[in-house]
């Protein structure tokens with residue numbers, strides 16, 4: 001499908017474009033609810049629908065259905081424009097465009113399942129039968145390349161008895177957001193993808209987005225399959241970069257004379273590479289990165305194309321976790337003991353624990369027979385659901401450190417670092433994946449000989465001791481007696497998925 005338009009064609013379309021004045025959002029979960037609040041904050045009357053009555057009631061009462069930074073405030077501020085309904089006919093008749101943000105769970109082979117999308121499209125399509133005006137349907141959920149044209153558009157046409165591009169419009173428009181900063185990322189994106197079924201639909205959505213995101217972000221208008229592939233490609237590329245950095249971290253440890261942060265800093269200063277997502281740290285997790293990577297690999301397989309990169313990225317990501325299990329085992333020297341894990345959410349500022357390193361680590365160590373205690377500033381409830389009674393739950397960082405032989409810190413909690421006193425940390429091995437402890441901490445600590453920080457930066461070649469910021473400068477005779485230094489890490493600042 002060609003989507004390149006002449007200037008005259010664009011002008012014709014602009015003249016006849018149906019303006020979107022009222023919108024609806026189907027699916028009020030982690031992404032859908034912030035989208036409702038974002039549209040309303042831009043002045044649009046926004047109607048939300050969900051099959052989960054709890055979420056629906058919450059939105060109707062102007063309470064945030066999910067935990068997300070700034071969501072409650074934004075809903076409260078724009079409550080005059082936010083409505084909830086369980087009636088599909090009302091949804092369609094009271095809006096000009098419907099955004100579908102329903103789950104696309106991963107099948108065992110890695111492909112996204114379209115079952116919730118198709119269910120919503122069938123209901124939306126049926127309601128569309130009775131609508132006279134043009135309606136735009138925008139699928140935001142992440143789907144497999146080819147889904148829109150092969151499955152989704154035909155499902156809407158079947159249910160509505162209408163024709164795409166003539167009676168209704170269709171766009172696939174995925175978002176790149178990070179949980180914890182969904183509203184900010186949604187309203188201020190780097191880029192927007194519009195996979196349009198026809199130019200009129202794309203124009204309609206682009207005009208609407210411009211009022212939401214302003215003139216600056218680039219909007220890519222392509223066909224649906226191109227947007228579908230682009231979305232998972234972005235995340236596959238980023239995960240490849242993360243695993244590359246983590247591979248360097250493991251290599252630096254193996255070499256024993258290399259500060260990995262200095263190496264990644266060199267790489268990141270090459271403009272072809274760039275510094276973002278290039279810090280050796282923890283494994284990536286969450287609802288998008290791991291799934292998009294595996295979906296990419298499956299999409300290639302379905303297209304008959306052999307790939308190695310996404311599989312290697314995924315394997316490296318898992319390897320990082322088993323490496324930490326091995327380190328913990330080494331600390332205890334074959335004896336079982338008590339291990340603390342600070343951070344079970346997949347990143348900071350969220351309660352989501354899906355594919356989180358802290359959760360995987362806790363469950364592997366508990367299976368090994370270790371007594372595991374976990375702490376997270378936001379995700380204790382989610383952790384309980386995921387780990388049950390296989391581990392203990394601390395109410396504070398201090399409790400997570402109590403009576404442990406080793407503590408793993410999985411997220412870059414700088415605020416938490418300042419809560420960790422020498423008394424708490426003394427005599428135990430701290431596996432500090434993100435080097436959150438400034439170098440000065442170990443100097444300030446009267447009991448510093450007993451605090452063992454462990455990270456890939458810590459081993460320094462003796463000849464490098466004169467390099468500025470080189471940390472301890474020598475390889476400690478006991479590898480557990482490693483000191484760390486602080487450097488600014490920006491990996492987590494912009495973690496969009």
Ligand SMILES: NC(=O)c1ccc[n+]([C@@H]2O[C@H](COP(=O)([O-])OP(=O)(O)OC[C@H]3O[C@@H](n4cnc5c(N)ncnc54)[C@H](O)[C@@H]3O)[C@@H](O)[C@H]2O)c1
Pocket residue numbers: 026027028029030031032049050051052055101102103104116117119120140141142143175176177178179287288497
């Ligand atoms: N959460 C993220 O970080 C993120 C980022 C980018 C893309 N995505 C994609 O966005 C989509 C939604 O993700 P999410 O995290 O918001 O999921 P979620 O599970 O948090 O929310 C989905 C909501 O849809 C509702 N729902 C399911 N079927 C429905 C139906 N037929 N009709 C109406 N409502 C229905 C559910 O009850 C739920 O409340 C997924 O495809 C996901 O891959 C998510």
